[in-house]
Amino acid sequence: MALRLPSKVLKHILSFIDSNEDRNSVSLVCKSWFETERKTRKRVFVGNCYAVTPAAVARRFPEMRSLTLKGKPHFADYNLVPDGWGGYACPWIEAMAAKSPSLEEIRLKRMVVTDECLERIAASFKDFKVLVLTSCEGFSTDGIAAIASTCRNLRVLELRECIVEDLGGDWLSYFPETSTSLVSLDFSCLDSEVKISDLERLVSRSPNLKSLKLNPAVTLDGLVSILRRAPQLTELGTGSFAAELKPEAFTKLSKAFSNCKQLQSLSGLWDVLPEYLPALYSVCPGLTSLNLSYATVRMPDLVELLRRCSKLQKLWVMDLIEDKGLEAVASYCKELRELRVFPSEPDLDATNIPVTEQGLVYVSKGCRKLESVLYFCVQFTNAALITIARKRPNLKCFRLCVIEPFAPDYKTNEPLDKGFKAIAEGCKDLRRLSVSGLLSDKAFKYIGKHAKKVRMLSIAFAGDSDLMLHHLLSGCQSLKKLEIRDCPFGDTALLENAAKLETMRSLWMSSCFVSFGACKLLSQKMPRLNVEVIDEHPPKTRPESSPVERIYIYRTVAGPRMDTPEFVWTLHKNPEIGVSKLAIK
Amino acid sequence: MITELEMGKGESELELGLGLSLGGGTAAKIAGKSGGGAWGERGRLLTAKDFPSVGSKRAADSASHAGSSPPRSSQVVGWPPIGSHRMNSLVNNQATKSAREEEEAGKKKVNDDHQPKDVTKKVNGKVQLGFIKVNMDGVAIGRKVDLNAHSSYENLAQTLEDMFFRTNPGTIGLTGQFTKPLRLLDGSSEFVLTYEDKEGDWMLVGDVPWRMFITSVKRLRVMKTSEANGLAARHQEPKERQRNQQA
Numbered sequence: 001m002a003l004r005l006p007s008k009v010l011k012h013i014l015s016f017i018d019s020n021e022d023r024n025s026v027s028l029v030c031k032s033w034f035e036t037e038r039k040t041r042k043r044v045f046v047g048n049c050y051a052v053t054p055a056a057v058a059r060r061f062p063e064m065r066s067l068t069l070k071g072k073p074h075f076a077d078y079n080l081v082p083d084g085w086g087g088y089a090c091p092w093i094e095a096m097a098a099k100s101p102s103l104e105e106i107r108l109k110r111m112v113v114t115d116e117c118l119e120r121i122a123a124s125f126k127d128f129k130v131l132v133l134t135s136c137e138g139f140s141t142d143g144i145a146a147i148a149s150t151c152r153n154l155r156v157l158e159l160r161e162c163i164v165e166d167l168g169g170d171w172l173s174y175f176p177e178t179s180t181s182l183v184s185l186d187f188s189c190l191d192s193e194v195k196i197s198d199l200e201r202l203v204s205r206s207p208n209l210k211s212l213k214l215n216p217a218v219t220l221d222g223l224v225s226i227l228r229r230a231p232q233l234t235e236l237g238t239g240s241f242a243a244e245l246k247p248e249a250f251t252k253l254s255k256a257f258s259n260c261k262q263l264q265s266l267s268g269l270w271d272v273l274p275e276y277l278p279a280l281y282s283v284c285p286g287l288t289s290l291n292l293s294y295a296t297v298r299m300p301d302l303v304e305l306l307r308r309c310s311k312l313q314k315l316w317v318m319d320l321i322e323d324k325g326l327e328a329v330a331s332y333c334k335e336l337r338e339l340r341v342f343p344s345e346p347d348l349d350a351t352n353i354p355v356t357e358q359g360l361v362y363v364s365k366g367c368r369k370l371e372s373v374l375y376f377c378v379q380f381t382n383a384a385l386i387t388i389a390r391k392r393p394n395l396k397c398f399r400l401c402v403i404e405p406f407a408p409d410y411k412t413n414e415p416l417d418k419g420f421k422a423i424a425e426g427c428k429d430l431r432r433l434s435v436s437g438l439l440s441d442k443a444f445k446y447i448g449k450h451a452k453k454v455r456m457l458s459i460a461f462a463g464d465s466d467l468m469l470h471h472l473l474s475g476c477q478s479l480k481k482l483e484i485r486d487c488p489f490g491d492t493a494l495l496e497n498a499a500k501l502e503t504m505r506s507l508w509m510s511s512c513f514v515s516f517g518a519c520k521l522l523s524q525k526m527p528r529l530n531v532e533v534i535d536e537h538p539p540k541t542r543p544e545s546s547p548v549e550r551i552y553i554y555r556t557v558a559g560p561r562m563d564t565p566e567f568v569w570t571l572h573k574n575p576e577i578g579v580s581k582l583a584i585k
Numbered sequence: 586m587i588t589e590l591e592m593g594k595g596e597s598e599l600e601l602g603l604g605l606s607l608g609g610g611t612a613a614k615i616a617g618k619s620g621g622g623a624w625g626e627r628g629r630l631l632t633a634k635d636f637p638s639v640g641s642k643r644a645a646d647s648a649s650h651a652g653s654s655p656p657r658s659s660q661v662v663g664w665p666p667i668g669s670h671r672m673n674s675l676v677n678n679q680a681t682k683s684a685r686e687e688e689e690a691g692k693k694k695v696n697d698d699h700q701p702k703d704v705t706k707k708v709n710g711k712v713q714l715g716f717i718k719v720n721m722d723g724v725a726i727g728r729k730v731d732l733n734a735h736s737s738y739e740n741l742a743q744t745l746e747d748m749f750f751r752t753n754p755g756t757i758g759l760t761g762q763f764t765k766p767l768r769l770l771d772g773s774s775e776f777v778l779t780y781e782d783k784e785g786d787w788m789l790v791g792d793v794p795w796r797m798f799i800t801s802v803k804r805l806r807v808m809k810t811s812e813a814n815g816l817a818a819r820h821q822e823p824k825e826r827q828r829n830q831q832a
Contacts, residue, residue: 078663161670294674346667346675403665405726
């Protein structure tokens with residue numbers, strides 16, 4: 001007699017399963033498990049908003065309380081995706097307003113959000129609690145005001161690196177006097193000044209406020225007054241740190257910080273003058289996260305700060321830290337898990353970047369828990385990469401950006417193939433990898449073969465031929481997102497490995513040599529992929545063998561999308577019709 | 586060896602293998618082709634200039650390069666890969682820096698600086714021997730060559746030819762639209778090799794003895810012959826050249 005788990009029991013068991021990956025596996029077991037799982041899933045994650053229709057998601061998960069959506073491809077962060085491409089939040093909000101009015105949390109990344117959309121959110125979800133917008137655009141401070149004024153139980157409002165039409169700082173005053181539920185507020189990307197008195201009052205009546213990230217318009221005086229009212233903060237993003245240097249100002253600031261005994265995360269620090277840094281010393285021993293990537297502080301001052309941060313787990317900093325600063329980090333910050341070093345000069349021709357491969361080697365040797373790296377520098381060596389791989393096999397995320405395209409190992413003049421081979425082979429848990437520097441097809445052979453857990457791979461200015469893409473698409477067992485620019489492969493590898501694309505979320509290719517003909521063929525043969533050609537010139541006006549500028553391919557059960565702009569060409573599935581613009585104006 | 590891909594023969598040539606794993610012949614098939622053929626109009630890396638209206642609002646407007654020396658290679662979109670918020674902040678920083686006129690030891694950013702630049706540069710205290718930038722007309726990405734690794738003009742010309750025009754294992758041909766050899770040193774090719782000397786003047790390469798050349802060169806440019814008018818002619822006396830400049 002077959003045993004069957006009563007659905008109540010299964011439901012109870014599933015209530016312990018949070019990870020969506022696990023839940024996805026659960027839902028594949030059999031129909032009844034699928035049904036039970038879908039009725040109990042509360043947090044829904046959609047990695048590509050065009051992979052599925054909003055209606056389908058709403059239908060499948062009736063108990064949804066939290067929705068996370070991602071829109072534009074990652075390379076949109078670097079201006080590679082033209083404006084108007086898509087990623088509109090509205091259709092999702094509309095669908096959820098109709099079908100899931102109990103929705104409490106919305107998190108959007110790289111999407112276009114309008115004021116109307118925000119007003120709809122405010123009006124439709126009675127118990128709305130969390131709004132996090134990351135790298136979004138299309139709205140103004142009016143939309144934020146609508147959220148602030150209407151969502152009575154709002155706990156989290158975070159605008160992370162959004163492009164907002166800033167109509168002034170009034171939005172802050174729209175939080176009603178009765179609102180006391182705020183836990184987290186992040187308006188660091190807004191330009192306008194808010195009224196400090198409004199902010200003070202809001203902070204004073206929000207006893208649960210744990211995270212507050214101010215914008216650069218908030219002065220040091222303002223900061224002091226806020227800190228006095230919120231000594232319970234665990235996360236703080238300061239405003240501008242530049243001010244006339246008066247001793248009283250320094251003392252006040254110092255005192256305010258020393259009262260924040262629970263502060264774990266510190267960011268902001270725009271324009272920070274080194275003379276003010278000692279005011280932070282009191283919080284350093286408790287800090288687990290420090291973002292100095294907007295602070296133009298230089299060496300000796302940086303070390304003075306960092307040597308006090310013995311519990312630091314996450315450090316974001318500019319290359320002004322230099323190799324010797326990183327050496328200090330390696331000896332003082334033994335708990336470090338994540339390091340990001342950003343360039344202080346964006347100029348491609350800059351010849352004097354203060355960090356070299358040695359800096360990263362120091363940290364790799366000294367910080368045993370290091371698992372995530374983002375490192376910008378001018379050039380690198382195979383030896384350094386090999387050392388890093390040997391010392392830190394526990395790396396999960398390794399993004400090396402050698403700013404000089406095609407830069408070889410500067411000591412041996414060889415490609416960096418051997419170095420990345422060591423990384424791929426040695427770091428068996430690697431999930432995310434970005435490569436750079438001079439790389440031949442061989443490097444990709446190693447990556448394809450050894451990087452078994454890599455899910456996201458970013459490549460620029462590398463490789464010699466189609467082999468490179470072939471190695472990646474025929475290897476890399478866990479690959480979900482691949483983004484490649486300016487590499488010399490053509491159609492062959494793409495077409496040979498077409499089936500792989502259905503196992504991935506998306507593939508972005510720009511400035512490579514893939515032809516329009518290949519895109520068309522791919523689209524015809526693979527109905528569950530959307531092949532989108534982004535090109536200013538209609539593909540019909542050029543021969544089929546001519547390369548297209550940008551291609552975005554993603555798997556979908558929603559069919560070709562209806563909101564493509566003029567410059568995006570989704571190839572229609574019916575070959576007789578050829579190319580059609582499915583935009584609805 | 587990488588041979589040229591035969592494209593433009595219609596869709597029938599493109600076969601679609603739907604297997605996830607590759608059959609025995611596939612690797613060989615692919616090895617015989619490369620993306621290096623059918624160059625035509627795509628032989629060039631496209632830059633923001635090619636898409637004047639199709640660009641993201643984000644950093645395009647504010648990336649005014651205020652305070653920085655004019656970009657020597659045309660701006661490549663999205664490189665280095667820094668998010669626009671950060672990019673804007675960096676550009677603002679640079680503007681503030683030059684506004685304050687802070688002293689920058691060891692940086693090259695002062696526009697009016699005519700200090701003769703040695704071929705050797707210091708990076709973080711370590712000396713980088715002989716690497717200078719090479720740009721080519723029509724190619725967005727510049728390269729670097731190590732002059733000290735070369736012994737003659739012919740050497741140098743060969744390296745540049747390999748860099749920009751051929752795909753060798755481990756290098757990438759950046760243009761490929763030009764299938765003829767460069768022949769940079771003779772006057773008959775489409776391109777000439779020019780250099781900027783310590784005084785900021787652009788000259789044709791090849792006049793002076795090699796050793797003298799490497800001490801006075803700041804950077805190189807592969808220029809279209811048609812645009813190389815007005816450059817100091819090959820056989821002019823150095824004095825004549827100076828006279829011309831001061832005129």
